[in-house]
Amino acid sequence: xxxxxxxEFRLPDLGEGLTESEILSWKVAVGDTVTLNQVIAEVETxxxxxxxxxxxxxxxxELHEQPGTVVEVGKPIVSFEVxxxxxxxxxxxxxxxxxxxxxxxxxxRAAVGTSANGAAGAAADGVGxxxxxxxxxxxxxxxxxxxxRPTRRARLQVQNVQAPTPEAPTPEAAATPGxxxxxxxxxxxxxxxxxxxxVRKLARDLGVNLELVPGTGPGGLIxxxxxxxxxxxxxxxxxxxxxxxxxxxxxxTPIKGVRKFTAAAMVQSAFTAPxxxxxxxxxxxxxxxxxxxxxxxxxxxxxxxxxxxxxAKAVLVALRNNPSLNSRWDxxxxxxxxxxYVNLGIAAATPRGLTVPNIKDADRLTLRELSTALTExxxxxxxxxxxxxxLSGGTISITNIGVFGIDAGTPxxxxxxxxxxxxxxxxxxxxxxxxxxxxxQVMSLSLSFDHRLVDGEQGSRFLADLGSILADPAMVxxxx
Amino acid sequence: xxxDQAGKGVHHDTPRPxxxxxxxxxxxxxxxxxxxxxxxRISHPEFDIWVKDVGDEQLCSLYEDxxxxxxxxxxxxxxxRQGELALWPPLLGQEAAQIGSSRSLRDDDFVFPxxxxxxVAYVRGAHLSExxxxxxxxxxxxxxxxxxxxxxxxxxxxxxxxHATGYAMGVQLDGANTAxxxxxxxxxxxxxxxxxxxxFAASYQAPVVxxxxxxxxxxxxxxxxxxxxxxxxxxxxxxxPSMRVDGNDVLAVMAxxxxxxxxxRKGGGPTFIEAVTYRMGPxxxxxxxxxxxxxxxxxxxxxxxxxLRLRRLLEAKGLLTEDVETRVKAKADAVAAELRSSxxxxxxxxxxxxxxxxxxxxxxxxxxxxxxYSRYLNSFNQPVEEGAL
Numbered sequence: 001x002x003x004x005x006x007x008e009f010r011l012p013d014l015g016e017g018l019t020e021s022e023i024l025s026w027k028v029a030v031g032d033t034v035t036l037n038q039v040i041a042e043v044e045t046x047x048x049x050x051x052x053x054x055x056x057x058x059x060x061x062e063l064h065e066q067p068g069t070v071v072e073v074g075k076p077i078v079s080f081e082v083x084x085x086x087x088x089x090x091x092x093x094x095x096x097x098x099x100x101x102x103x104x105x106x107x108x109r110a111a112v113g114t115s116a117n118g119a120a121g122a123a124a125d126g127v128g129x130x131x132x133x134x135x136x137x138x139x140x141x142x143x144x145x146x147x148x149r150p151t152r153r154a155r156l157q158v159q160n161v162q163a164p165t166p167e168a169p170t171p172e173a174a175a176t177p178g179x180x181x182x183x184x185x186x187x188x189x190x191x192x193x194x195x196x197x198x199v200r201k202l203a204r205d206l207g208v209n210l211e212l213v214p215g216t217g218p219g220g221l222i223x224x225x226x227x228x229x230x231x232x233x234x235x236x237x238x239x240x241x242x243x244x245x246x247x248x249x250x251x252x253t254p255i256k257g258v259r260k261f262t263a264a265a266m267v268q269s270a271f272t273a274p275x276x277x278x279x280x281x282x283x284x285x286x287x288x289x290x291x292x293x294x295x296x297x298x299x300x301x302x303x304x305x306x307x308x309x310x311x312a313k314a315v316l317v318a319l320r321n322n323p324s325l326n327s328r329w330d331x332x333x334x335x336x337x338x339x340x341y342v343n344l345g346i347a348a349a350t351p352r353g354l355t356v357p358n359i360k361d362a363d364r365l366t367l368r369e370l371s372t373a374l375t376e377x378x379x380x381x382x383x384x385x386x387x388x389x390x391l392s393g394g395t396i397s398i399t400n401i402g403v404f405g406i407d408a409g410t411p412x413x414x415x416x417x418x419x420x421x422x423x424x425x426x427x428x429x430x431x432x433x434x435x436x437x438x439x440x441q442v443m444s445l446s447l448s449f450d451h452r453l454v455d456g457e458q459g460s461r462f463l464a465d466l467g468s469i470l471a472d473p474a475m476v477x478x479x480x
Numbered sequence: 481x482x483x484d485q486a487g488k489g490v491h492h493d494t495p496r497p498x499x500x501x502x503x504x505x506x507x508x509x510x511x512x513x514x515x516x517x518x519x520x521r522i523s524h525p526e527f528d529i530w531v532k533d534v535g536d537e538q539l540c541s542l543y544e545d546x547x548x549x550x551x552x553x554x555x556x557x558x559x560x561r562q563g564e565l566a567l568w569p570p571l572l573g574q575e576a577a578q579i580g581s582s583r584s585l586r587d588d589d590f591v592f593p594x595x596x597x598x599x600v601a602y603v604r605g606a607h608l609s610e611x612x613x614x615x616x617x618x619x620x621x622x623x624x625x626x627x628x629x630x631x632x633x634x635x636x637x638x639x640x641x642x643h644a645t646g647y648a649m650g651v652q653l654d655g656a657n658t659a660x661x662x663x664x665x666x667x668x669x670x671x672x673x674x675x676x677x678x679x680f681a682a683s684y685q686a687p688v689v690x691x692x693x694x695x696x697x698x699x700x701x702x703x704x705x706x707x708x709x710x711x712x713x714x715x716x717x718x719x720x721p722s723m724r725v726d727g728n729d730v731l732a733v734m735a736x737x738x739x740x741x742x743x744x745r746k747g748g749g750p751t752f753i754e755a756v757t758y759r760m761g762p763x764x765x766x767x768x769x770x771x772x773x774x775x776x777x778x779x780x781x782x783x784x785x786x787x788l789r790l791r792r793l794l795e796a797k798g799l800l801t802e803d804v805e806t807r808v809k810a811k812a813d814a815v816a817a818e819l820r821s822s823x824x825x826x827x828x829x830x831x832x833x834x835x836x837x838x839x840x841x842x843x844x845x846x847x848x849x850x851x852x853y854s855r856y857l858n859s860f861n862q863p864v865e866e867g868a869l
Contacts, residue, residue, distance in 0.1 A: 048766070
């Protein structure tokens with residue numbers, strides 16, 4: 001027997017009683033051959049980031065979920081093509097969703113499954129295809145009752161106080177498969193129809209929605225006969241086809257976490273502060289030479305010096321003569337707040353998204369202290385451990401787009417700040433020196449400022465000062 | 481000397497004078513070590529005789545057991561990640577403490593484990609399926625305790641120390657020379673049960689060994705927060721002699737355990753052993769130690785790995801032949817495969833099984849309830865089967 005078969009791996013409950021996990025990354029691709037227990041994915045639960053070992057040896061046939069997706073426990077996440085032989089591993093196959101796993105042992109388990117899976121079926125209690133009884137494997141925890149986000153039932157009911165009308169769920173609505181139905185039912189019905197567990201099961205097996213069945217028993221109790229009669233009625237719609245292929249032409253990710261926060265901050269900033277952006281390209285050869293000299297200096301041994309370090313220092317020096325860029329528009333109090341200190345924000349791309357932690361009182365730091373602070377800030381941001389206090393109270397920001405090889409841009413202000421400087425990449429370029437062409441190291445600076453606070457004159461002066469320091473660091477002598 | 485519980489102070493590579501097997505009433509500060517982390521055999525005048533029968537063959541066999549239980553641990557962890565086990569408490573890093581102690585026991589000794597002693601269960605002769613089925617949620621117990629003289633694992637922290645002491649008091653009444661051993665962790669020494677057990681064990685001079693695997697973490701609580709003295713100093717307050725041994729040194733663990741068991745058999749009363757080791761994995765598969773633990777600490781302890789240490793000793797002795805390596809690997813592979821298949825092929829428990837072990841003898845009330853429940857289940861028109869348990 002060399003035939004192969006498809007085995008699905010369903011997301012298990014990786015902690016104790018977890019209902020969902022986020023796929024962080026796949027370590028394998030479709031077509032890869034994997035061995036038993038080979039790490040195939042990294043998954044984050046509410047409790048931990050864990051690696052998933054492959055339950056099968058075989059070939060990856062399909063990855064059902066994209067990285068970044070939050071998946072409910074019990075949903076298939078990957079399918080494998082495995083040899084169809086009665087290996088010990090084969091017996092372990094979580095039963096394939098479509099019931100195509102012709103594996104005898106898997107079938108047996110489906111039959112004897114003691115799961116409380118009824119809940120899942122009941123949630124989608126519509127007159128759809130009869131709910132399949134699937135075994136609730138060990139480690140899969142309690143079956144999740146609803147798909148999607150947990151609903152706050154009580155509140156929903158309060159908001160939708162309606163007399164429960166008997167015809168409330170229209171047959172059209174009920175016939176629509178999927179979560180919408182169950183939610184709607186939850187909202188509109190104050191109590192589930194009265195019946196008994198065996199009858200509920202019968203209804204689920206027959207694909208009958210109890211909401212639609214008139215009860216003839218005492219107190220409106222729905223009896224076994226009621227369900228059978230209802231099921232026999234011709235107008236009961238036959239099993240609606242389950243929506244077939246979910247070929248992923250687009251991926252929908254819920255907006256949450258850092259992404260949500262970033263979006264709100266950007267919208268607020270972009271549509272409150274009138275942005276002006278100016279550009280200046282400067283010859284930073286002297287700065288790069290200074291950097292090389294400092295790196296060779298014993299006093300800077302062990303310090304991480306980069307163009308950002310020098311540029312940050314230059315921003316701090318240039319701010320002394322242009323303090324209006326280090327201020328804030330206080331709309332509520334109708335005041336302009338000028339800061340007599342600088343909390344220097346550095347935009348950092350972190351695993352969780354964009355954050356702008358700031359260095360407190362950066363203007364009072366020596367170059368060495370600044371270098372240490374920058375290193376710590378970026379390291380902390382990179383590991384995602386930046387504390388909320390490090391993210392608040394910034395007065396001006398730098399975004400180092402040069403590390404991505406970008407020259408210039410129109411940065412959006414960190415909300416509440418008056419200016420942001422984007423540092424471009426340092427490149428060799430033809431440059432006119434003493435009326436002759438020379439190859440120099442050149443960098444573009446982009447400055448966005450809040451025009452409510454900063455006029456073109458002040459913004460331009462600041463940018464020019466910054467440029468002159470980077471073009472000739474000795475210019476600092478004239479500024480302090 | 482009494483302060484550092486973080487394992488940082490564990491560099492007394494050479495035993496100090498005054499660490500006596502005969503009168504170890506006050507040994508807290510010294511760490512008994514017979515094999516250094518580099519695999520060098522350190523001779524010790526008092527304890528060497530307790531392991532002098534451990535020859536080349538036994539060393540290889542200890543190595544095999546330690547390797548096999550590490551493999552059981554890895555396979556079970558994978559099975560949990562694959563949804564085949566509900567939970568698993570890893571033993572990674574504690575192989576020497578578990579194998580050294582359990583291999584010192586006689587068959588008629590009785591052992592009361594916590595939930596992490598899967599390696600001990602393996603040595604005592606529990607079937608792999610018996611180890612797996614509790615963690616799979618298939619049964620409320622794993623093995624027949626009377627078959628292998630190993631009680632069912634306790635999830636309640638430290639409660640087994642009371643069971644052990646009570647059993648040991650029974651042994652005294654029987655006049656037997658059986659010894660009793662209770663396993664627990666560092667966190668358990670802060671529990672009332674363990675302290676109460678020590679009171680009774682000391683009062684009755686019960687033949688019980690309290691074997692504490694100090695793996696440095698009570699879930700996320702470091703041991704240094706729980707105790708300002710070394711754990712081996714705690715029992716001395718009850719008048720129980722204690723030993724502090726390098727728990728990653730299988731020979732030291734063996735020597736100390738044998739000393740304690742011998743004392744118990746000869747009517748010398750209880751002993752407390754603090755095996756200083758390290759939980760290299762999470763508390764359970766539902767835990768993420770990176771949230772509370774310094775990765776450097778793990779690295780420090782990886783250098784003291786119990787299996788690596790024994791490997792180095794075997795290499796130095798020229799015992800780690802290709803033949804031995806192949807044999808050990810084959811054994812570990814076979815055990816892992818058996819664990820996997822026995823776990824996966826386990827029949828699910830059936831609804832009526834819940835009534836099976838409530839009483840050891842027939843009970844009309846339980847029969848009645850079983851009958852009612854059975855008829856209720858039958859009303860679903862499904863055949864009700866009795867399960868395999």
